[in-house]
Amino acid sequence: MAVAPAHTSLHDRHLALGARMGSFAGWDMPLQYAGARAEHLAVRERSGLFDVSHMGQLEVSGPGAREALARILTNDITAIGPGQGQYTLMCEDDGGVIDDLIAYALADRFLLVVNAANIVACHERLADRLPAAVDLADRSPEVAMLALQGPRWADALRPLAATPAAFALDYFEIGEDVLAGVPCLIARTGYTGEPGVELMCPADGAPALWDALMGVEGAAPEPAGLVARDTLRLEMGYPLYGQELSRERTPIEAGLRWACDLAGGRFAGVEVMRRQAEGEGGERLVAFRLTEPGIPRPGQAVMIDGAPAGTVTSGTLSPSLGVGIGMAYLPRDAAAPGTDLVIDVRGKPKTARTARRPLVARSPKE
């Protein structure tokens, strides 16, 4: 039975702006407004505002919550204290990725911000693995989330803030403030490669917050959709669940060893990941740039020296660079930056070369 896609509390704002809508993870989301390329460049050069209310918020609290999460999440959650967040992953016992997420330590609980498509899978895993004394709550339906991203993010936020709290936060820190009369969690995070914040608020407060941000004189962000969000993250070489990340791949293969506490970790999948990290062979995720005109697309074959070596997981035309870019899993010994590749773009061989991530010289840290 087909289920109608869900609407965020900002749905009518998107329609009023003339957004092209599309279904994503069960939600009817804005793909683009004026145009994906312009939105992408606005985020790189000024600021953009994304509705990411489809993302999930799971809360974990109670005695033993931290210790229990340390057995479920790959990064060292004992390293963060109240007001701090970290990028981390939830894995199967064989190391396959259930989801990548951000875990925030708040004063009285942990907040896990998970991908929309994986809310149920994360909730099931947590319910299965958390001890009875630890509470688990899914706040996703009642929480809206906006991502304000770009070098001018603070100019857009400052006129709305009740206190300077947001502007004292470091990268990956989280605080609380009232913005335009709406109580918000403010995190210095995002997935675009630009500095910025992600704002979580009650769903019914999001329209007022959106309107206030869009109405800021002289520094209003431009509305940006999921297509720009995807090209922004791909320029940075950030993996996306469903493209680069899946239960068939481990964080080590995806180049996320930095988010896995292999030395001291007790989390599910750690033994497999240690073997992969220490051993030889296997595959690694690489980023590449085409060295001739063309656009790589997911599913296309990657060749090295005429032999099949892998498959494109994501590909687009980089709005910042004006060249085709993408990512692919390749044999580890072929994954070094500067390796020559050929991508089979619908029967036309296109030359490419692996490159260090990020593919653009941008940083989300200020």
Add this chain to the structure above:
Amino acid sequence: VAADESYPPDLRYHPEHDWVRVDGDEAVVGITWYAQDALGEVVYYDPPEVGATVTKDAPYGELESVKAVSDIFAPASGEVTAVNAGVSERPEIVNEDPYGEGWLIRVRLSDPSELDSLMDEPAYRAYLAGL
């Protein structure tokens, strides 16, 4: 800046949303406003070679947006006598001026009677209304 919706009365239209402007025994070919709007901002044009043969109703090249690839279909058969290098250099002119600067190929028609099966402007508008 994308053009406003229009369908010039002097063109003939193919159901895959391509237009043709007849010029003697040659024809200029492009995609309609509807096609460019559905595709979004064009960022890449993969044209055929000059001298290549195109066949009515068959794809002769590709236009790509950031997110999607779209085959472009020949509204009539013939030999390609020119391709618009301007679109390769600045693909967004397909969005800005789909019937003018955003033309895609020029074709020497091998069977001008094929044009009789194409739609005129009112027929194409009625066709779009039924989609």
